[in-house]
Amino acid sequence: MHPIAKLDHQFLWHPFTQMKDWVKREPIIIQSGKGSVLTDVKGRRYLDANSSIWTNLHGHRHPRIDEALRRQLKKISHSSSLGLANEPASELASRLIAAASATPLKPQSSALRKATPAPRPLKKVFFSDDGSTAMEAGIKLATEFAKRTIGIKKPRFLSLEGAYHGDSVGASSMGHIPLFRRSCSSILFECDTVMSPYCYRCPFNKAKPDKADARSYRKCHWECIETIERVFARQRRNGKPYALFTLEPLMQGAAGMIPQPEGWLSQVCDIARRNGTLTLLDEVMTGFGRATTHQLPDGRNELFAFQREGVTPDMVALAKGMTGGYLPMAATLVSQPIFDAFLGEYEDFKTFFHGHSYTANQLGSAAALANLDLLESARVLKHRATLERELRHCLECLWKSPWVGDIRQVGLIAGIELVKEQTKRTPFKLRERIGIRVCESMAHKGVLTRPIGNVIVLMPPFSTTVTQLQTMVSALSESIDETLG
Numbered sequence: 156m157h158p159i160a161k162l163d164h165q166f167l168w169h170p171f172t173q174m175k176d177w178v179k180r181e182p183i184i185i186q187s188g189k190g191s192v193l194t195d196v197k198g199r200r201y202l203d204a205n206s207s208i209w210t211n212l213h214g215h216r217h218p219r220i221d222e223a224l225r226r227q228l229k230k231i232s233h234s235s236s237l238g239l240a241n242e243p244a245s246e247l248a249s250r251l252i253a254a255a256s257a258t259p260l261k262p263q264s265s266a267l268r269k270a271t272p273a274p275r276p277l278k279k280v281f282f283s284d285d286g287s288t289a290m291e292a293g294i295k296l297a298t299e300f301a302k303r304t305i306g307i308k309k310p311r312f313l314s315l316e317g318a319y320h321g322d323s324v325g326a327s328s329m330g331h332i333p334l335f336r337r338s339c340s341s342i343l344f345e346c347d348t349v350m351s352p353y354c355y356r357c358p359f360n361k362a363k364p365d366k367a368d369a370r371s372y373r374k375c376h377w378e379c380i381e382t383i384e385r386v387f388a389r390q391r392r393n394g395k396p397y398a399l400f401t402l403e404p405l406m407q408g409a410a411g412m413i414p415q416p417e418g419w420l421s422q423v424c425d426i427a428r429r430n431g432t433l434t435l436l437d438e439v440m441t442g443f444g445r446a447t448t449h450q451l452p453d454g455r456n457e458l459f460a461f462q463r464e465g466v467t468p469d470m471v472a473l474a475k476g477m478t479g480g481y482l483p484m485a486a487t488l489v490s491q492p493i494f495d496a497f498l499g500e501y502e503d504f505k506t507f508f509h510g511h512s513y514t515a516n517q518l519g520s521a522a523a524l525a526n527l528d529l530l531e532s533a534r535v536l537k538h539r540a541t542l543e544r545e546l547r548h549c550l551e552c553l554w555k556s557p558w559v560g561d562i563r564q565v566g567l568i569a570g571i572e573l574v575k576e577q578t579k580r581t582p583f584k585l586r587e588r589i590g591i592r593v594c595e596s597m598a599h600k601g602v603l604t605r606p607i608g609n610v611i612v613l614m615p616p617f618s619t620t621v622t623q624l625q626t627m628v629s630a631l632s633e634s635i636d637e638t639l640g
């Protein structure tokens with residue numbers, strides 16, 4: 156066994172990993188990376204088909220981001236954001252607000268416009284370290300906001316079935332993956348749940364299974380929207396509107412790559428606003444061009460999923476791809492009224508008493524600025540659009556397999572749901588470990604990704620070439636055949 160593998164086995168505890176199984180085999184030990192390729196200590200090369208768990212955007216060792224970090228290293232790596240400002244973080248905050256506030260307002264019916272309070276654009280940035288901490292800040296802000304503006308002492312929260320917002324206590328409380336909640340449910344706070352629009356397995360969808368994305372052939376009457384209306388109405392009748400509604404826009408990630416049919420997001424955000432509930436959109440996975448390769452009417456590149464539906468959320472959580480996948484850094488973007496609720500005389504103690512040691516870290520900010528430069532370039536956008544199209548095209552070939560139930564793609568995120576029987580949508584049992592086995596087989600073919608249950612995730616870095624993309628999909632196709640016979 157490689158000496159590093161021995162050290163790992165002896166001293167490391169890996170996240171979301173049954174360590175009893177882990178120590179039974181020698182792990183792949185990554186030594187270096189370039190573009191979409193990872194190389195291990197034995198010189199074997201792998202395609203990074205899930206962008207190192209959804210973080211990497213432009214590939215590894217990107218010259219522009221590397222150079223930005225080297226430049227920043229010559230100045231300083233970190234100074235505190237408590238009582239001090241710094242150059243790259245201030246610039247980054249202004250760039251994030253500029254990128255996120257460019258939301259084309261979709262034309263609404265005049266009746267709806269009258270009933271819905273005007274959206275408040277995002278104006279301020281609160282920095283933190285990870286997706287979980289970005290969510291945590293948003294949850295605390297909403298709690299205080301509800302208390303200060305409408306006098307709610309014990310706020311109620313709402314999120315979607317299958318939601319995943321991170322693993323800290325607040326973020327886990329807003330999450331609804333039973334397996335993740337179980338271990339520490341006694342210390343989580345209450346959060347109501349409402350159905351997410353999982354068209355492929357929706358009880359209201361009357362369509363027979365077809366060889367296409369279930370959203371494209373669904374037969375329903377938007378009962379999912381009515382359900383959400385009802386949940387909000389019930390809460391309003393109780394005299395206690397929800398303080399916060401959190402959701403992942405356009406596609407839920409850890410729930411199993413569950414995409415939303417067009418129009419769903421803007422409708423539910425409207426419902427929340429009409430009911431006086433703040434929306435916190437979790438763009439930790441979808442943000443920074445992952446979910447959209449479109450351009451905004453003003454010619455700028457659309458970077459966030461919510462912009463696709465012309466939505467103006469009250470808060471947005473950003474992390475994962477924010478630094479191009481280089482460093483842990485996150486941000487919670489908030490609207491002016493939320494910020495204003497924390498203003499007062501010192502002795503009023505209305506301050507937001509919350510923060511982290513590495514808040515507004517300079518190295519992270521420098522990487523994030525270089526990431527934005529790349530995302531705003533026309534050349535990168537063109538390639539991302541090509542990749543999105545090519546991915547859609549390649550995935551079509553998977554329909555020849557009798558084990559593929561649903562293929563769901565949003566931008567450069569794809570989930571392929573494997574089933575025991577296509578015509579009945581029969582799921583494999585979790586203990587059959589089908590997803591895990593398919594991904595193990597893919598690793599043998601030099602393609603790395605991780606499943607979510609029976610859903611295989613493909614999320615290539617934007618540096619991926621069309622040939623590399625084809626290799627990823629054919630490795631998946633062959634692995635499905637080999638695993639399921």
Ligand SMILES: *Cc1c(COP(=O)(O)O)cnc(C)c1O
Pocket residue numbers: 209284285286287288319320321322403408409437438439440441474475
């Ligand atoms: C990964 C993820 C999180 C948590 O982010 P961490 O950086 O792991 O804390 C939250 N929300 C979504 C949608 C995610 O994909």
